[in-house]
Amino acid sequence: MYEHVNKDLVVLGDTKCSYCKEGIQLLKGxxxxxxxxxxxxxxxxxxxxxxLKVDGVPVLISRK
Incomplete structure (x- = not known):
């Protein structure tokens, strides 16, 4: 799915997740x-x- 992404990080999130929104703003900043x-x-x-068997979002996956 994200093998061809040409970015430093892949973020898995949910549109209703406040932590995801805060994390995205931090990354942008x-x-x-x-x-x-x-x-x-x-x-x-x-x-x-x-x-991935993780407990929740956001999940950050390093591409480096």
């Missing part, structure tokens, strides 16, 4: 290149998120 995928908007993103 620091000038970090990232791409966000929303688990509540794309079933394939949700499926990838579920395979």
């Amino acid at each position: 620091r000038g970090t290149s990232f791409r966000i995928f929303y688990i509540d908007q794309d079933p394939s993103v949700r499926k990838a998120f579920d395979t």
Whole structure:
């Protein structure tokens, strides 16, 4: 899913998540290149998120 993303970070988030919104603002403020995928908007993103076996969002995946 995110193998071809040309950014420093991949973020998995939810459109209703306040932590995700705060994290995105922090990343933007620091000038970090990232791409966000929303688990509540794309079933394939949700499926990838579920395979990670994490407790919640946001999830940051380093591409470096």
